[in-house]
Amino acid sequence: MIEVPPDDESVTYVRLNGEDTPLAEAMPLIFLNPKLDHGKEKAMGEEGCLSIPDLRSEVRRSAGVKVEYQTLDGETRTIEADGLLARALQHEIDHLNGILFIDRLSAAAKLGVRRKLKRLMLEWEEDGLIPSKR
Numbered sequence: 001m002i003e004v005p006p007d008d009e010s011v012t013y014v015r016l017n018g019e020d021t022p023l024a025e026a027m028p029l030i031f032l033n034p035k036l037d038h039g040k041e042k043a044m045g046e047e048g049c050l051s052i053p054d055l056r057s058e059v060r061r062s063a064g065v066k067v068e069y070q071t072l073d074g075e076t077r078t079i080e081a082d083g084l085l086a087r088a089l090q091h092e093i094d095h096l097n098g099i100l101f102i103d104r105l106s107a108a109a110k111l112g113v114r115r116k117l118k119r120l121m122l123e124w125e126e127d128g129l130i131p132s133k134r
Contacts, residue, residue, distance in 0.1 A: 002088045003028040010083030031069035039064035047101045
């Protein structure tokens, strides 16, 4: 499920089944079995994830996307969007494919977050959130 604030100014278009739709009417978006079509234009944007709290980094993604998906009722739909909604769709579809946003970082960016990620993992071990490797 994705829910982008209806006043997010980064989203300049949303099309549901080819029809222009106000962002507020498209939210929340619950999608099953998505098929993602990446746009050609790319954009950098800061991302974070509830799976890795307190870690944010710049990630390069398609600026606009088209996704074919099924609703909870089994209806096939398409959504086209840019801005935060396009980024959120790509991020959540990555999760379905076992990919985290840190897997999308450049080699230099991965080095930059490596130390912080190690510190977070030690904290999670101490808190019992993940098994200890010691």
